[in-house]
Amino acid sequence: MASRITFIGAGNMASAIIGGMIDNGFPPAAITATSPSDAFLAPVHERYGIHTSTDNAAAVSQADVVVLAVKPQVMREVCEGLRDVVQRRRPLVISVAAGLDAESLERWLGGDLAVVRCMPNTPSLVGAGAAGLFANDRVSKEQRRVATELLEAVGLVEWVEEEALLDAVTAVSGSxxxxxxxxxxxxxxxxxxxxxxxxxxxxxxxxxxxxxxxxxxxxxxxxxxxxxxxxxxxxxxxxxxxxxxxxxxxxxxxxxxxxxxxxxxxxxxxxxxx
CATH class of the missing domain: 1.10.3730.10 (ProC C-terminal domain-like)
Structure with missing residues (x-):
């Protein structure tokens, strides 16, 4: 797996993935999670021993993988705030937000990026999840492997080759x-x-x-x-x-x-x- 991973958002789904990664041997020191609130981040740091930050851009500046785990309604604002640092760093971007297509995410982040969309489900919280993944054309074979390993930490992973099929994944396993x-x-x-x-x-x-x-x-x-x-x-x-x-x-x-x-x-x- 890539050496440094930053989670933008530290809610239930991000916490589940982080916990699964650590249980599978990924070093906590290589993981950072962000949130606007230090009070919200404190329990995450205490539970997992990972780095935490209220500064999204700073957390992304050293990341090889960025996991977007914020609510869909605020995703555009979050992405546009990360545009400059993401364009400099060029990480693999993985979104676990429902209902946001890869083209929109890539556009908000400045374009020409490797983006993976993931549709997980709530049993990921108990390590029994099922996730459908789609990669845009800029995602390499190695980056696919990284995304697979990351999401397999909390359950089953299935790739689809057409983004529209994520709607079917949502219907079958997401919901x-x-x-x-x-x-x-x-x-x-x-x-x-x-x-x-x-x-x-x-x-x-x-x-x-x-x-x-x-x-x-x-x-x-x-x-x-x-x-x-x-x-x-x-x-x-x-x-x-x-x-x-x-x-x-x-x-x-x-x-x-x-x-x-x-x-x-x-x-x-x-x-x-x-």
């Missing part, structure tokens, strides 16, 4: 945890209606989701095959699956993901001011 939380919520409520205590229903639903995901990851079978393996002809699981299929669960999910991807495209246009 995806909420779909499963909704399923857990619904299963808990159903369990309660069948007589289980709420805590019992919640723990059973959560462990079942965890177990199903682990089985799917570790098996060479498709989800469809694994589903069939649970279903005995005329049995309880078959009855439940028939009900879900009859209620058009597949259509509901497809329409939900379509709506999510459509909103991601709208946000990119709005935030990029294109």
């Amino acid at each position: 995806g945890p909420a779909y499963f939380f909704l399923m857990l919520e619904a299963m808990e409520e159903a369990g309660v209606s069948l007589g289980l205590p709420a805590e019992t229903a919640r723990r059973l639903a959560m462990q079942t989701a965890l177990g199903a995901a682990k089985m799917a990851q570790q098996s060479d079978k498709t989800p469809a095959e694994l589903k069939r393996n649970v279903m005995s002809p005329g049995g309880t699981t078959e009855r439940a699956i028939e009900h879900l299929e009859g209620a058009n669960l597949r259509r509901i999910m497809r329409e939900a993901l379509d709506a999510c991807a459509s909103r991601a495209r709208e946000m990119s246009d709005e935030l990029g001011e294109r």
